[in-house]
Amino acid sequence: MLGERIKLLRKDQGITQDQLAEYINVSRSSINGYENGGVEPSLSVLVKIADVFNVSLDYLLGRTEEKHNFNLLDKYTKEFLFKIHELVNNYKIIKK
Incomplete structure (x- = not known):
């Protein structure tokens, strides 16, 4: 669920994996890992991702369908x- 949400938000905003990686100060391979479920981001990275896309952590983690x-x-x-x-x-x- 998390990886799907990150990928969907990223694509909706027209942001590449490289750009997102730069925005949150991680590697592109980390973003790829988050999106494919192979790597779990730390809490601080989750907060940065939520901030970039202006969504709640609950939405990002699949706990709600309400983005904000x-x-x-x-x-x-x-x-x-x-x-x-x-x-x-x-x-x-x-x-x-």
């Missing part, structure tokens, strides 16, 4: 922020 964890008590505010996030992402797609 706003940790809000007010469900209306949370729904509002999700709608804004969706609009921004749609705008980026149209702008490309």
